[in-house]
Amino acid sequence: MTLEGLLVLVLGWKLDIDAEIYKKVVQASVPRPNFAPRKVNLRELMSRKIRIKKGADIRLKGRPTQTVDAAASTATCAVQPPNYHGITPKLEVKEGSAVQAGSPLFFSKEAPAMKFLSPTSGKVKSIVRGAKRRILAVIVESDGKNDAVALDKIDVASASAEVIRKAMLSHGMFPFVEQRPFADVANPDDTPRSIHVSGFDSAPLAPDMEIVLKGRMEAFQNGIHALSALVGGNAIHLGIRPQQTIYSGLKNVELTSFDGPHPAGNVGVQVHHTLPINKGETLWTMHAEDVANLGETLVSGVYTSKRTIAATGSEHPHPRYLQTHLGCELSSLTNGMNDASVRVISGNPLTGTHAAADGYLGGLDHQITLLPEGNDPKFLLTAGWLSPGLDKFSLSKSYPTWLMPKSKEFVMDTNTGGEERAFVVTGQYEPVFPFDIYPVQLIKSIMANDIDAMEKLGIYEVAPEDFALCEYACTSKIDVQDIVREGLDNLKKELG
Amino acid sequence: MKALHNMLDSIRPHFEEGGKLSRFWVVYDSLETFAFTPGHTTKSGVQIRDGVDLKRTMFLVIVALIPALLFGTWNQGHQYMLSIGEVSVADPLSALFLDKLLIGAVKVLPLVIVSYGVGLGIEFLFAGMRGHSINEGYLVSGMLIPLIMPVDVPLWMLALAVAFAVIIAKEVFGGTGMNILNVALTARAFLFFAYPKQLSGEIWIHEVASSKAGGLLVDGYTGATALGHLASTVGKSPTEPAVAGVMDMFAADGMFSLTNSFFGLIPGSVGETSALAILIGAVLLIWTGIGSWKVMSSFLVGGLAMGAIFNLMGLNAYMTIPAIHQVVMGGFMFGMVFMATDPVSAAQTERGKWIYGFFGGFLSIMIRVFNPAYPEGVMMAILFMNVMAPLIDHYVVQSNVSKREKRMELAMAQRATA
Numbered sequence: 001m002t003l004e005g006l007l008v009l010v011l012g013w014k015l016d017i018d019a020e021i022y023k024k025v026v027q028a029s030v031p032r033p034n035f036a037p038r039k040v041n042l043r044e045l046m047s048r049k050i051r052i053k054k055g056a057d058i059r060l061k062g063r064p065t066q067t068v069d070a071a072a073s074t075a076t077c078a079v080q081p082p083n084y085h086g087i088t089p090k091l092e093v094k095e096g097s098a099v100q101a102g103s104p105l106f107f108s109k110e111a112p113a114m115k116f117l118s119p120t121s122g123k124v125k126s127i128v129r130g131a132k133r134r135i136l137a138v139i140v141e142s143d144g145k146n147d148a149v150a151l152d153k154i155d156v157a158s159a160s161a162e163v164i165r166k167a168m169l170s171h172g173m174f175p176f177v178e179q180r181p182f183a184d185v186a187n188p189d190d191t192p193r194s195i196h197v198s199g200f201d202s203a204p205l206a207p208d209m210e211i212v213l214k215g216r217m218e219a220f221q222n223g224i225h226a227l228s229a230l231v232g233g234n235a236i237h238l239g240i241r242p243q244q245t246i247y248s249g250l251k252n253v254e255l256t257s258f259d260g261p262h263p264a265g266n267v268g269v270q271v272h273h274t275l276p277i278n279k280g281e282t283l284w285t286m287h288a289e290d291v292a293n294l295g296e297t298l299v300s301g302v303y304t305s306k307r308t309i310a311a312t313g314s315e316h317p318h319p320r321y322l323q324t325h326l327g328c329e330l331s332s333l334t335n336g337m338n339d340a341s342v343r344v345i346s347g348n349p350l351t352g353t354h355a356a357a358d359g360y361l362g363g364l365d366h367q368i369t370l371l372p373e374g375n376d377p378k379f380l381l382t383a384g385w386l387s388p389g390l391d392k393f394s395l396s397k398s399y400p401t402w403l404m405p406k407s408k409e410f411v412m413d414t415n416t417g418g419e420e421r422a423f424v425v426t427g428q429y430e431p432v433f434p435f436d437i438y439p440v441q442l443i444k445s446i447m448a449n450d451i452d453a454m455e456k457l458g459i460y461e462v463a464p465e466d467f468a469l470c471e472y473a474c475t476s477k478i479d480v481q482d483i484v485r486e487g488l489d490n491l492k493k494e495l496g
Numbered sequence: 497m498k499a500l501h502n503m504l505d506s507i508r509p510h511f512e513e514g515g516k517l518s519r520f521w522v523v524y525d526s527l528e529t530f531a532f533t534p535g536h537t538t539k540s541g542v543q544i545r546d547g548v549d550l551k552r553t554m555f556l557v558i559v560a561l562i563p564a565l566l567f568g569t570w571n572q573g574h575q576y577m578l579s580i581g582e583v584s585v586a587d588p589l590s591a592l593f594l595d596k597l598l599i600g601a602v603k604v605l606p607l608v609i610v611s612y613g614v615g616l617g618i619e620f621l622f623a624g625m626r627g628h629s630i631n632e633g634y635l636v637s638g639m640l641i642p643l644i645m646p647v648d649v650p651l652w653m654l655a656l657a658v659a660f661a662v663i664i665a666k667e668v669f670g671g672t673g674m675n676i677l678n679v680a681l682t683a684r685a686f687l688f689f690a691y692p693k694q695l696s697g698e699i700w701i702h703e704v705a706s707s708k709a710g711g712l713l714v715d716g717y718t719g720a721t722a723l724g725h726l727a728s729t730v731g732k733s734p735t736e737p738a739v740a741g742v743m744d745m746f747a748a749d750g751m752f753s754l755t756n757s758f759f760g761l762i763p764g765s766v767g768e769t770s771a772l773a774i775l776i777g778a779v780l781l782i783w784t785g786i787g788s789w790k791v792m793s794s795f796l797v798g799g800l801a802m803g804a805i806f807n808l809m810g811l812n813a814y815m816t817i818p819a820i821h822q823v824v825m826g827g828f829m830f831g832m833v834f835m836a837t838d839p840v841s842a843a844q845t846e847r848g849k850w851i852y853g854f855f856g857g858f859l860s861i862m863i864r865v866f867n868p869a870y871p872e873g874v875m876m877a878i879l880f881m882n883v884m885a886p887l888i889d890h891y892v893v894q895s896n897v898s899k900r901e902k903r904m905e906l907a908m909a910q911r912a913t914a
Contacts, residue, residue, distance in 0.1 A: 278903060278908075280904075280908070343537075343543065345543050349544045350542050350544070352543055353540070354538075354539065354543065369543070371544065373537060375535040375537050376535050377532035377533065377534055377535045378532060379501070379531065379532055380531055380532065380533070382497065383533070384531075384532060385533060385552040386552075392547035394546050395548075396548040396786075397783065397784045397785040398548045398552050398556055398784050398785075413537075413544075414537040414538050415535065415537055416534075416536045416537065416538055417533065417545045417546060417548070417549055418533060418545075418548075418552075419529060419549070421631060421672070421673065422631070422671065422673025423673050424550060424839060425550075425553060426842070427788060427844075427846060427849075436896065436899070437896070438845060438893050440844060441845075441893050456897045456900070458896075464541075468542055471541050472542050472544065472545060472546055473546050475549060475550055475553055476550060477545065477549065479540065481540070481542065
């Protein structure tokens with residue numbers, strides 16, 4: 001065995017390289033007859049399987065069954081500008097305007113070429129505005145015909161970066177591209193260092209991507225080809241679970257498998273463990289289902305905004321997968337649930353938003369969760385802080401539930417479980433935060449609005465969602481994700 | 497429990513803005529939230545939250561203190577009985593069990609009541625002034641303070657110490673979570689420096705002074721603690737009879753033998769004597785993850801290391817006390833489990849906790865042996881490390897920062913060559 005082989009053996013043990021790769025490396029490093037050892041790309045070999053040790057899986061009741069049903073088509077649907085962080089909408093339609101599926105509803109003031117398209121045909125029913133006349137939603141009343149605008153068809157395998165970029169902007173696909181740093185809608189004028197896609201979702205009750213992408217792998221591959229053109233033909237980084245098979249045989253991707261608990265599926269975690277972002281770099285990310293939509297839209301010339309929603313949660317009458325499209329009415333996904341004691345969440349329980357029962361699916365959401373509202377006061381001895389808490393799932397060990405078998409699932413309500421306090425307990429965020437970053441120190445630097453400290457402590461690498469488990473676990477009930485969002489916004493403003 | 501909640505709801509308007517009792521809102525609010533976790537729900541960010549809150553965390557620390565409190569209460573009675581010859585060391589420990597407990601309780605309960613009364617009173621005052629709700633921090637400090645006090649400390653002195661600690665060590669910094677020094681140790685340090693004479697006097701055993709005056713005291717009893725005796729040997733030759741007499745007390749059959757020190761059958765502050773009772777609390781703190789095992793274990797290693805170094809040096813009688821004996825005496829164990837682990841005043845980074853704990857233990861034994869004017873080195877050591885903790889954290893975080901900077905420089909160099 002050569003020195004190189006030995007190095008891999010030692011490093012491999014540290015990095016949990018699997019036995020297969022280790023064997024390959026040792027064989028590869030055996031000197032060949034001409035005594036020139038073959039070069040082994042250590043980095044490439046070691047980057048293929050990564051074990052995330054920090055994190056936690058919150059074991060909620062209400063996982064979806066494997067059934068995939070078509071959701072009832074809804075009378076209206078909505079495109080909601082606040083879902084796309086960092087853009088200011090400029091309307092292209094008025095109330096009453098007739099639209100087709102794929103007609104632009106509004107564009108981004110920051111990048112006027114970036115169009116937001118109507119998912120269905122019909123007419124604009126209303127434009128919902130909030131404080132300061134901020135546009136909250138453009139609601140389209142469907143005529144049931146689903147007439148689609150014929151968009152340009154693109155040959156994704158051979159088109160140039162410029163053609164792809166323009167098509168993504170005009171075909172309404174660019175709003176689904178997120179950038180790091182800042183975790184908001186990407187700037188189309190940037191050239192990203194790399195593009196990363198997470199091939200699985202590890203959030204509580206999250207959809208299984210093998211079900212979401214079933215039958216859409218050709219579209220997914222086309223989407224990958226298109227994205228690849230944007231990074232000069234380089235491979236797209238795709239993070240997968242070791243046991244996933246759906247992604248094998250894909251071209252133009254570099255697969256890295258991630259083992260371990262949530263947030264292993266967060267693309268930010270995957271980036272951190274493969275090609276961490278440095279100050280001055282920009283990279284783009286996209287949800288796997290949106291990659292498939294991108295491929296389908298560009299190739300077919302028909303605006304595609306499919307959503308295979310995991311309808312989940314302990315209060316869902318029939319948790320399963322439902323096929324629908326962007327911005328559909330939530331009532332079509334909740335079996336019409338409309339009960340003040342049930343919270344409808346568009347998204348997962350950690351990063352989703354509290355939606356009205358008669359509201360609309362969020363633009364970047366691929367899951368809905370129905371949980372019991374926790375607005376009843378809890379008496380200290382029976383359900384409060386002195387209770388035995390045999391039904392309270394907790395990442396701290398102050399309730400006995402951590403001794404229960406790992407298979408037990410819990411019903412959790414939306415009660416905060418206590419009031420907000422100053423930071424007291426330490427060492428609580430680190431075990432659920434798989435970054436080489438000091439989370440509490442970073443959050444404190446954001447609270448002090450110390451841009452220099454934020455940069456040094458690694459704010460470029462994180463998104464609010466990466467802190468969701470910290471926020472969940474926080475004894476002092478601090479709104480960590482809001483703080484991180486504020487920090488990213490302030491940083492962006494500062495950098496101009 | 498609906499009825500209780502309805503009752504609270506019905507009196508609520510009196511305490512709200514414009515009500516007759518609105519200035520007592522803090523009192524109402526704290527009682528209501530004590531009895532009922534409010535029905536507040538999540539808004540933005542996470543939609544579900546962990547069931548743990550500061551109340552439960554603090555409550556579990558108090559549970560961990562119960563063994564030390566109960567044992568300490570009994571032991572104060574036991575020491576009194578020993579001092580007046582009512583029982584002897586040879587008697588079974590069960591002799592006069594209830595009497596001992598009662599005598600202890602008569603002394604310890606007022607300490608607890610004064611500590612909570614004064615401390616919480618000040619907390620309510622500040623919370624009312626600031627319009628904050630009551631923070632749970634003092635629930636633990638209020639129990640820690642009586643446990644690190646000599647049993648006969650005058651109550652007015654205790655009240656003064658509590659007031660000083662809560663106001664100067666905590667409230668001026670902004671309240672719970674903002675303090676630099678451990679609140680309970682600040683109370684002890686205040687007494688130590690403000691009333692040195694009284695605190696080194698005969699207050700370690702209940703009524704020892706009056707027993708002496710009344711001629712009840714057993715011959716040879718001084719009422720001094722183990723560390724007090726040892727401090728008296730410093731600067732003297734090990735062969736002096738007085739020194740030899742002290743060292744005899746630490747032999748296998750002496751009053752301060754390793755066994756007696758470990759089980760805590762010796763005079764000392766109320767809760768600090770029994771290493772066993774404290775370690776039971778430590779098991780609960782580590783098991784629930786509330787007390788940092790990193791701080792505790794490195795603190796212990798630090799103490800043992802310093803003790804072992806002294807054993808090797810052996811320059812005076814004090815240094816020859818075995819390291820393991822050193823760490824079960826005085827406030828070492830109590831400081832290790834309940835004081836050094838205070839998350840607010842300790843180092844906050846995980847790597848920093850190792851360094852912080854180690855030097856805490858190391859310095860505790862060093863101060864104890866080197867400076868007989870401070871027989872209780874643990875208090876000084878932990879307060880000193882409280883002050884150093886931000887510095888330790890700074891360097892730990894800085895190493896992370898420079899790692900990130902190096903990575904960025906490397907990436908820039910690669911881009912430049914590409």
